[in-house]
Structures are given as C-alpha cells and as structure tokens.
Amino acid sequence: MDGPWTRLARAQRAPLAALALLALATALLAVLVPARIAAGYDRAAGATVSGADVRVEARADASDVGREMPTPSDVQGLGVTWQTALPEGLRDAVGPPETSVATNELAVAGDRPEPHLATLAWDPGANARVRFAAGAAPVNELSDDSDDDRGREIGVAVPKAYADALGYRVGRLVNLGERFPEDPLKVRITGLYVPVNAADPYWRSRADMLRVRTELRGEGVRVHTGTWLTDLGGYVRLTDETAERRLTIVWRFPIRSEAVGAGRVSGMAADLEAYHTAVKSAGAGTIEVSVASGLDGPLKSYAGQLRTARAVIGLTLSGLAGVAAGVLLLGAGLLAERLRPPLGTMRARGASLRQLAVPACGLVALAVLPAAALGAGLGLLLDAGPPQAQSAYAGAALLLAVLAVPVALVLREHGAGPPSATGRRDDLAAARPSRRRLVLEALLVALAAIGVVLLRERGAGAGTDPLVSAVPVLLGVACGMVVLRVYPYLLRALGRVLRRGTGAVAFLGVARASRQHPITALPLVVLLLAAAVAGFGATVQAALERGQDRAAWAAVGGDARIAAERLDPGAVARVRALRGVRDAVPARVVHDLRPGTGPVRVTLIAIDLAAYQRIAPGRLPAHPRGALLSPAAARELGTGPVTLGSPTFPSIRVEPSGRIDHFPGEQPGTPFVVVPYRALTGIEAVPSEVFVRGDPGEAALRGALQASVPRDVTGGDIYQTVQIRRDVLRGLTGAPMVGVVHGAFRDAALIGAGYGLLAVLLVLTVEARARGRGLAHLHVLGLSRRQSRALALVEIGPVLLCAAAAGWTLGLLLPRITGPVVDLGPYTGGFAVANHAVDPAALPALLGVLLLAAAAAVAVDRAFDTRHDLAGVLRTGE
Template sequence: MRGPLLRLARAQWAPLVALAALTAVSALLATVLPARIAAGYDRAAASAVGTGADVRVEGRSGGETGARMIPGMAAMTTNSLAWQELLPPSLRGAVGEPEPSVTSGRMTVAGVAPSPRLLYLGWDEGAFRRAHIVAGEPPVNRPSGIGDEGDEIQVAIGREYADAMGYAPGDRLELHERNVPAPVRVRITGVYEADDAAAPYWAPRPTLLRPMKAGIGDGVLADVGTALTDAGGYTMLTRHQDRRLTYSWRFPVHRGAVDSAGVAAMADDLDAYRTAVRGRSDLFPCEVVTPLDGRLRGYADRLHTARSVVGPALGGLSAVAAGVLLLAAGLLGVRLRPVLGTMRARGAALRQLAVPACGLTVLAVVPSAALGYAAGRLLDAGPPQAASLYAIAASVLAVVAVSAAAVARERGGGLESSAGRRDDVAAARPSRRRLVLDLLLVALAVIGVVLVRGRGAAAGTDPLVAAVPVLLGAALGVLVLRAYPYLLRAAGPYLRRRRGAVAFLGLARAGRQGLAGTLPLAVLLIATAVAGFTATVGTSLRDGQERASWAEVGADARISAGPVDDAALRRIRAVRGVTGAVPARVVTNVTAEGDRVPVTVIGVDLDAYRGIAPGVPDASGAWFSVSASRLLGTDAVTLSRPGLDPMRVTPAGRIERFPGLDPGSAFVVVPYKLLAEAKGFPSEVFVAGEGLDAEALRAAVPGRDVRLRQDVLDGMAGVPLVSVVHGTFWDVALAGGAYGFLAVLLVLVVGARERGRTVARLRALGLSRRQSRALALAEIAPVLLCAVGAGWALGLLLPRIIGPAADLRPYTGGFAAAAHLPGAPALLGLAAALLLAAAAAAAVDRAADSRPGTALRTGDP
C-alpha cells in the first residue's frame, strides 16, 4: 500500500501542504498566545505587589515584659523561625528570610532647632550588616543588667541624617517620649553609610539613612530619623516598663515569586496566617501588618475582568482556527472523493479506504502539530499552558474525524456515491436531521446567554463565557445559511432585468456553489464577530478611562492649594498651552442651621467651567450631591461656619460627583461669587489647554499641587493588565482576520480549476478579461457581505449580551464602561479586509485565466 499511498500524496500534494501549514500555524498560535497572556498576567501580578512589599509580624510590649520574652538576639532569631514555620505554603514560597528588628516609640529631641526633630531608636542587626562606619566607631553598650536608667545609650546615625541635622560623633542628645517620665540620653559614637543605598532592604527603612518630613499637627512638619543601637542599648531601653517597644519580624516579598495563579491563594492564606499569629500564646500579642491585602484584591478584580473579556476573544479565535482546519480537511476530502469512489466500486472495504484518507491526513497534521508546538515553545513567550495541548489535540482529532466521515460517506457503494449528485446551495433542501441540529444549536446559544446574564459577574472566568460567543456565532451562521438561498433567489429577478450580465452570472455562480463553497461564511462570520467584539470593548475601555480622568481631575489640569489671587490667575493663563483657567474655592466643615453634620461647599462659576470641561450642568444656582440632599433636604437652607458669612442657598438639582472629592461625599456647589470674598480657604484652579507642562504651572503658582489629566489617563491605561487586554485584542484581531482571509483564499484556490473551465466557456461566448474579474468579485460578494455584515453586527452586540460578566469598572476608576461603536481605525480595518478578499479573488482569477482554446477540448460538455 506504500506505493499507491505515495502516488496519491503526490497527486494531492497541494491540499496536503495547505492542511499541514494551517495545522502548524494553528498549533503555533495555540502555544504562543496562551503563554503570552499568562506571562502578562504574571507580570501584572508582580507589578501589583509593587516594590517594598512585605509581610510583617508586629507586636508592642512594655520594656520589662519585652526584655523577659525577648532577652537578646537568640530569642529574636528563634521567634523568626517560629513565625516562618507558621507561614502558609503560598506565602512561604513568595517571601524571603525574616528581618527582625526592635524600634522604640517616637521621641522628641530636646533643644532649639529650625523645625521639631523626632528620633526613633532601633536595634536592627541586618542594617549593621549592610552598612559601614564612615566616622567614629560602632555603638558598644554595656552588657545586660549593668548600670541604671540614667546611663547614656550609644547610637550610630546615617551620614545623610548627620549632615542634614548637623550631628557628629561625640554629640549627646536628650530624648523625651510621651507618657514616659524618664528621658533617654544618647551619645552618637559613629556615622554609617549604606553599602548599597538602592538595595531593597532600605526601601521600607528610609529614616535609617536620611531625615524624612512628617506632620505633627496644625500644619507643622518635623524632621524624623532613626538611630541604631546594639543589643546592650536595647536592654537599656527595656528598663522602664512604661516604654513601649515595637517588635517586628519583616518578611520581604519577592516580586518574581508572585504569579497570577498564586494571588488568590496568597489572599486566602493571609487571613489564615493572621489567625495563626493571633493564636500564639507564648509571646506578647502580635498582628500581621501588610499592604498586600488591598493590592491583591485590586489585582484579583482586574484579573477577573481581563479574563472575562479575553476569554470570548480567544474562544472565538479558536473556533475560527478550527473552522479553517475543518474547511481544509473537507476540501481535501472533496479532492479524494473520486478516488475513494473508484476504490469502493472495485470492491475495497471501508477499512481499506481509511488507509489513504485517514493515513494522508494523519501524516499531514500530526508532524505539523508537533512542529508548531515545538516552535511555540522555542519562542519562549511565557509559561506553557495545558490548554494549548488540549486545543492542539482536539484540532488534530477533529481533522482526522473529517477524513473518517469522508470514508463513512462511501459506505453506500461505488462511483454512484460520488457522481451525479449536486448540492447547490440555492437548491439544497436540508434534511430533518440537519434541521434538528440547527434548532439544537440555536437553543444552546440562547441557554448560554441566559445562564451568563443570570450569573452576572460570577460567570466572568467561567468557560461558558468563552463558549457563548462561539455558540452565538455558530447559531447566527446557521440562520444566515438558512436565509442565504432566499436572498440569492430574491436578488435574481432584479439582476436579471439589468443590462449587464456579469452581476446575474455571478449571482448564479454563487447559487451553484456547493455547501463547501459556503463554509467560509461561518468562518468569516465568527472572525468578524471577534473583531467587532474586541474593537467595541477596546473603545468602551478607552471611553470609560477618559470619563474617569475628567471626573478625577475636572479639566486638563487642576491646581490645588491655598488662596489664589488675580495675579496668580494671570500668570496661569500666561503659561504656554493654557487656553482657559477657572478658579474655585473649597470650604469644608460647613453646617446648616441646627444640623451639625458637616458638608463641603465648592464655589465655582459653572458657566465658565462648562467651557473647559464636559458634563457640567447647564444651569445656575446651587447643586447638591446625593449625600448632601439626604442631609440637608430639598428646601432652601442657610450654610455657615466660623470665618464664613452665612449664605442662603436653594437646591437647583443634583450632581453625582465633583473633581477632587470622594464619590459619595456630601458637598454643595454654589456660584463662585458667594465665596469670592471668603478668605483663608483653599482654592483650586481648573486649567484647559493642550501640551500642558506641570513644572511651568508650578512655576506660575509656587508651592501648589498640580495634577494633569493626561497623567491620570496614562496611569489607568498603563496598568499592566490593560496592556495585556489590548495586546491580546490586537493579536486576536490580526489572527482572526488572517484565518478569515485564508478561508476565502483556500476555497478560491481549490475551485480555481473548475471555475477556469467555466470562465473559458464564457470567454468563448464573448466575455472579456475585465468582465471575468468582475465576475470573480460578483461570485464571492454574497458570501462576504452576508458573513461580514452578520458577524460585525454580532460583534457590536456581544459586549451588551455578556455585559454583566465583563465589568470594566476596575480599569475605569469605578465608572461603568458602556458599549460604544468602534472607532475609525476598526472600520478602516474592516474595509481593508474586504478589499483584500476582493483582491485575492481577482488575483486567483487572473492566475487561473487561460485561453478558451487551451482550456476546452472538442467534445467537452
């Protein structure tokens, strides 16, 4: 059988090569795309954890109690190991070795200084190991149990802190701690410098290296630093029971050890770790302190949304790839059909037919699938995904099943099974079995939509969400195929009355195509639906982020700080790029008569503000937020506070939010003239313009806080998971478009020979070359227009259909991102795809063009 099989392979090399190439490309995409998405999710998880993230076990204890339970470094190390043993598996694999330390309470440095000075005393052996003395000598305090409370504690300070505060080795300081009557006397014995100040170890301990500013009330800023002492100094600190010390065991989180799969487990394990830490009874009470909770929850919400919108796109692309592979396998079966019919007529059993049919298919797709998978792994796009292997295996089995079906089709007999039968799409009459299958497919699509919408956001990562677009596309494809013959018949009489014959002949040729000629319709429909879905979701996401940036900043830029006079406004308006500036005044803690619940009053000229920002109410008067309406009622009220003249305001309407204020806060927006004369209250300036420079605005109004809307928008758009979503959409749209084009091209190439003979006959009757090209376009136009039109409409509706399962608010600052029509780039891309398909039809027609004398022989029908 090897000889006949090789001859058959040589005779059918073109469809076999096409099938092998499509299989290899599909396996490559099935390997690379999921791996790249998983790698993007992992990078986003590491970014969400952030720098300097840690899990700290902290406890506070009185001096003598702490000294009894933690007498020295051996006890600190023992407890480090104990806390480490309690770590759940997900946390244990993501954190580094414990970093124990002890820190005193905040102490005030006695003496006169330009600004108050606060100092902490810390015992941190890890810091000493990562620093070196540059002046003086390390602190060496007397052993435990010797001396009294009045003894000096030797300390070392960072070089930057010493230079800023003017300290040097030998200086003595007196420190006073609140609620501790006895002062602490320290002597600076050395100045140290970090071996590597940029090392991650120092990020959560900045006061060990340099002074930091901290508010201590009434707008006063103090210089805060930390001095290091040794074990003897720690013992001296513990001699007073009123002195509270903070014992900390810090576990740094390694960003590279956190991936998307472990985020959910880490969030759950943090709660379990808290319970375990609280349950320890042989030490003073301790708690787990970490910034990971909010970060992990935020990442989990964003990941859920990303998977919700990426899943349908990948599901649609998988269906398109599978459709193209099945189409290629089906066309190969059509080419083999006469051979199989002849073998069957000569007495071959079905088992003998399976060798050339299924054997050729296996030889074409199995090595190609393995090659595509290997190439995908060599590209190292990300961690391998089990779903890739499942998808490749399913594709190979489906292609082989098509060949097996072609063999089973010959069970009825010999040549009559493959000859004398026509399956024109315009004249085909679906069987009852096919009718039942079509109704079942439509019913499954409807049930899937009902289940997805009923489960809401909980269905975001369910495979059903990825399957619904495919089911809807397949169901719509069935309906279009049902309506397709009637559309052709309805257009026939109209085209028949036209003067030219090309359009009528093209429509007739489209109706004479078999079912295989209309298979690209389903592939194109799903591919276009995927493209429409990705374009719509991408537009909705960008629009939601735009609205969120306007709501947060209120203009192209917002300047916030103290009072702003007319001279400052003139300087702002003179900055390059500024086209408008509207001042606003903000007064907090304003109350109504007899009501002590405070609200915030904002004075702004709404008419002027409307000219620089969208969505500003087109009315004057006072506007109440929902919370303010609930507190103050709907009638006129008098608002006042110390330093502000009472004002009588009447609600003109409700406003949801105001830039710079938290959603849900109670505020009232009044005309600017009511607060123009109020002194001593903060002001804001809303600035409009293009290409604004934050530094130039700060220079115009020194000491002010400037926020640019573009920075806020870039921050939301630059979230790693947003990049993953947009990148996946781009990849899926390109791959889906390429598959759709290949489906059209495959059908054109396979049918080129038969079509060439038909065109040759028409050329003998006077058809010109130009009319031949037009005929090629007219033949393919019905399938293209029906598939692309129906698919694009489905793609635009998909975000609304699965809307509850694809909530984009985690990426838009809480704003609901409603579905919008795709922008001009998406429409241009769709038009370009149609033009490319038309060009392919013309190119294939030209390549298959031949003279009637060479294409036809005497006696041909």
C-alpha cells in the same frame, strides 16, 4: 512502490499539504496563545504586589521589650519563628524577614520655632545599605556598666539630607524626649549617611530614613520628622532605659514579585487570614503582636481585573477557536469532496466499509496527526508561558472534529445508492436543506439562546463556564446559518438586476458564484466569526479607553489640579499666567465639618460651577440655586437647610438645591456638599485648590504652587499636590492587566484575519483547476485577462462583503449581549462603562483585510491562468 495509497496521496497532495499546514499552525497557536496569556496574568500579578509586604508588628513599652527580647538575637530569632508560621503558599511568595526596632517619635530638645521629632531605629538591612558622607557608623557596647554621662549616650547616624536641612553636625549631642526633661534620652551623632543606591526597593517603605519629612499637624503647625539609625548596642540601651518609651518591633516579609502568579494570588487572601490567627495565637510572651499588610487592596484590585480579563479573553478565545475549527473543517471538507469520486468508484466495484475507511481516514490521519504533534512540540519549545490544560482540550477537540469528516464521508458513500440520474443541480442556488440540517440549525440556535440567557443570569462570574464562553461561537455559527440561508436569494436577486446590464463580467461573476458547490461558501462562516472576534475586541477596547479617560477626569477634574492646605489669594492669577494655561478656576475644600446635631462629618467644596464648566464642560450641573449634596450627604443631612462648621472654620448655612454624584478628588460614597464660591466671605474665601485647563507642564505648576503657598505652611508633603490628568490616565492605561487584555485582543484580531485569509486562499487554490477549465471556454469566446481578474473579484466579493458585514455587526453587538460579563469597572476605578461604540479607526483595518482577500483572489487567478494552454485544458475537460 506505486500502490493505491501512493497514487491517491499523490493525486490529492495539494489539499493534504494544506490540511497538514493548517493542523500544524492550529496546534502551535493552541499552545502559544493560552500560554502567553497565562504568562501575562502572572506578570500582572507580580507587578500588582510589587513593593507590598506582610508585617508582624509588636508595640510595647521599652521595659517589656527588654524582658521578653533582651538581645538583638532574640528579636531576629523570633523573626524566624514568624517565618515558619507562614502558610506554605504565602511562605513561598515572601523573602526572608527584615527585622527593625524603632521608638515612637521623640521630641528634639531645643529652642526652635517649629517642632523637630526623631525616631531611633535599629535596622540591620538599612545599616548595610548606606555609606557615610561624614563621620562613621555608631558603635555602642552591648553591655555598659559605666555611670558617667558619656557611657549613657547612644550613638546614632543621621541622614545627610536631614542634617543639611536642619543644621545637625557630626559629634553633636542631642537630648530626646521633652516630656521627661529630668531623664532625657541622650544621643550623639557619630555620622551622616547617604544611601548606596537610592533606587533600591528596600527604601520604598523606609523613606524617612533618607530625608526629612515636613508636614502640617494640629492648627497648621509645621513639624519636621525623620529616622536616625543605631546599632546592636543601641537597641540594648533603648530596651534598658526605664523612661516611658514605646518601641515598635517589625518583622517585615517582602513579597517576591517573581514568585507570585495568578494561581497563587487567589489563595493569598485566605493565607493572610490564617496567618492573622496563627500569629495572634502564638504571641510573644506578654507582648501582643499583630499582622499588618498592604496586600488587601492590591489583591482585591487584581482579583477584579483578573475576573474580567478571564471572562472577556475567554469570550475572545472561544471565537478564535471557532475560527480555527471552521478553517480546519473547511480543509477537511474540501479534501473529502476530492475523495468522493475515487471512493464512489471503489464502492461501485464492491469495496467493503473497511476498504473505504482505510484510504480516506488513513490519509487524513497521516496529514493531520504528525503535523499537530509537531506544532504542539514547537509551541512547548518556544516556552511562551506555563502550558495550559485548555490547550490540550482545544487541540484534541479540533483534531477529533477533523478526523470525523472522513468518517462521515465513508459512511455516506457506503450507505449511498447508485448515482442519481435526475440531473438535479447541487449548487448554492439550487440546493435544498435536508431535515437533518434543519434539526442541526435549530439545535445551534437553541444552544446560542440558552448560552445568552445563562450568561446574563450568572453575571460577572459566568465567563469561566464552557457553555457561556462558547456564546460568541454559537451566535456566530447561528448568524452564519442565517446568512447562508439568505445568501442564495441575494445572489438570485443580484443576478436578475445584472442580467439587464450591458456588461457581461458582473453577471457572469454572480452566476458563477451562485453555481459553486455549497462547501465553497463555508469561508463565509469562517470570515463571519473572524470579523465578529475583531469587532468585539475593537468595541471593548474603545469602551475601555473611554472609561479610563472618564476616570482620569473624575480623579483630577481638569487637565491639571494643584492643591495645598491654603493658597495665596493671587494663586489663580499666577497659574493663569503660566504658558500653556488656558483657564484656571479656584476652589476651597474644607474637611470634617459637622452639622449642629449628629456625628456625621461632611466635606465642603466651594467652587464657581459656571466657571468650572469652562474647565470640564458637562461634568457638573450648571447654575444651581443653592448647594449640591452627594447621595451620602443627602442621607445624613436631609433635604432642608443645615448649618455646617468646626472649631477651626466658621459656620456656613447650606440650602440644598440638587444632587451631585461625583466630584473630582472625592471617593464614591463619601458625604460632601458643593456650594457656590461666593458663599465664602472674608479670609475663608482663600482657595485651597485650582483646576487648570491646558498643558503648562508639571514643573511649572509645582513652581506656581510653591510660590502660592503662604510661608507659614510651606513644605508639607501631604498637603501639597499637583495632579496631571494625562499622568493619571497613563497610570490607568499602563496597568499590567490592561496590557494583557489589549495584547489578547490584538493577537486574536491578527490570528482571526490570518485564518480568514487562509480560508479564502484554501478554497481558491483547491478549486483553481476546476475554475480554470470553466474560464477556458470563456477565453475562447473572447474573455480578456483583465476581465478574468475582474471576474475573480466578482466571484469572491459577495462572500467577503456578506461575511464582513454580518460578522462586524455581531461583534459590535456582543458587548451588549454579554453585558454582565464585560464589566470594565476594575480597570476604570469603579466607573461603569456603558458606551460600547466602536472606534472608527478600526474600520480601515477591516477594509484592509477585505482588500487583502481580494488581492489573494487576483493572485490565485494569475497563478492558474489557462490562456497559455487553452487546447490542453479543454481536452482535459473533455
């Protein structure tokens, strides 16, 4: 049946199909993009708390533990009680309790030059994750009525690495507890074990069960420590002992990273506080219990990163939504212009408001609504992440905006009088803004100004406010309005200049661009917003990279740094001799020095600042007359000379001559003093750190460190470190939330560029036939095919260049305008990021998009070339 609806739809099939495809793509992206970002937030949350736990700990004498929890089942049953007391949100995020009981460090009896300490532990989870390389697992009877020595022994299993390093063998009897030689704890080694899977996350918090740990204690004395495993019967015997021994009972609840999302993280801090109170109130009889957790730091770090990410990505997504809205409105506006002639004819024949509304609104609804529903359905089927409410809000707002266009057209046509016979042109160069448009533009400018003011007043928490998040869109639209006002004048001025030239193509192109209908200039606003989104993302990413690089320098102080309690005097020479090392500077760091009066503890750093300038130029003040004090040290020590010292370090006189805000390895806010290296004399001038310039490799540096540490202090895990700046930088840039932010910027730039190209193609395609009729006359006058392609470029060129220049400039300024929101400190270790200069590498990408748009113009011109049928086109035009 060929009715009026069918004929009208067939006549407008091209713009209807384009509008349907735009609605489908926009609905699909409205579901996919927020869901993908939300999934990234959840993955980052899980990665942040990975390996963390919640622990309930009890420390008591062995006799008290024996009275309150005489059997292992009592200990495990209490773990179920603590699990039940967990708040619901925290309970769903943790695994089952991992119970363990351990003694305090017990001295191993024997005549050795270096102390050996052992901790006995009953850990069912660890026992199930080891295999025995020698001997067998300990088997201790749960009850023992024997009075002989063999009956009072406790069988234990020792890590093979510990036994190999310190010479323990299966069957050896060891006495523990030198403080009570008259009643030592006798243990017999029944087996040597190795882990079934050393990479099992279970061992992350139990490293001492797998190796020997050697560290310096007291006056530089090496102490070897480790943990030995026993069984159920061993636990009973430990609690039956009457010697003064302390036991630590731990019920560990590991965090299940897969069960933690961004929504749950926000409430975990409050749940922890509530759990502290609940456990303290419940208690365990006469034994005091407490809650310990390593979650506080990760939760705080994640909260700061999430707040910044939501603010920055919110600004980006709002700009992207503005681009999508602009393209949809452009498609609907072009369709409305195509519908004006038939609607005008219907109105002239006496059609009512309903008769005008049904075909206009019905066609748009039939094109948009099914396509949008299909796009949303596809987005949900792809399951990129949890569906977001903002997707529904954004999709509904965009659909309402599109459906409002035919309604406005119908109202305009129904209320319009007879066509004007003045012959006045209605194009870019001659159009005059109405009062309604002036009021609308003033309102947009006012909203943009209000949004900027609110954003800067509310600071970092302002990114979730809808009005504040819409600031990029409001600024982009306001900037677009300004450019549209200036654009006709630019075309007129350019036309007057080209009129004097000898070539006709450039002048004709500018003239045709100025004679276009105002609606064909709407891609300028869309392209401007897309360029602003890309410029904003490129600027923030460049600032983030520079801030992270600065944070890595601040942490390491050079390309690398090696440190120990004390290095050999020839350490610097050995490091300088390594392949890849270009320079090395020694430093001596001494902690816990005190002035003559007052309780403050200060860190002394002795280094040759002039030499350090070669390692890290411009990082520290050069050639000070005396000592440099951190702000905290200046507050505590004052501005006059002061003497610092300790029982293990001779006194040194410090004469302040300036301030220093940061020094590598020192936390902000800590009191430290930097003095020239020559201030140290004698034995105290032995370095403890070496700052390296170059790239010798971590293995080479570790080898030089081992060779440079005096034999009497080797093996200290805590006191020997090698830091590589690129590794620290990799840790910053590889943080999960950083990947989410980078991914959001990348997707926004690609989607914005795609929408911009679609806007250009839409206008070119819809107006191609009308343009073909105009070019037909020029072809008759001798316009060649090559000149036709050049004419297409000249026509689209002013719009592309104005939009790209204005949008890119706005994007570069947005980080400064939204300064309080774009707080990148959580991603840079707390260092403020003030340099928002864009990375020059982003400019070729912008140029590439402009070239694609120009290529699209040439392709459309070629597709609708009218040279093969000039007569038919000219007759159609008549």
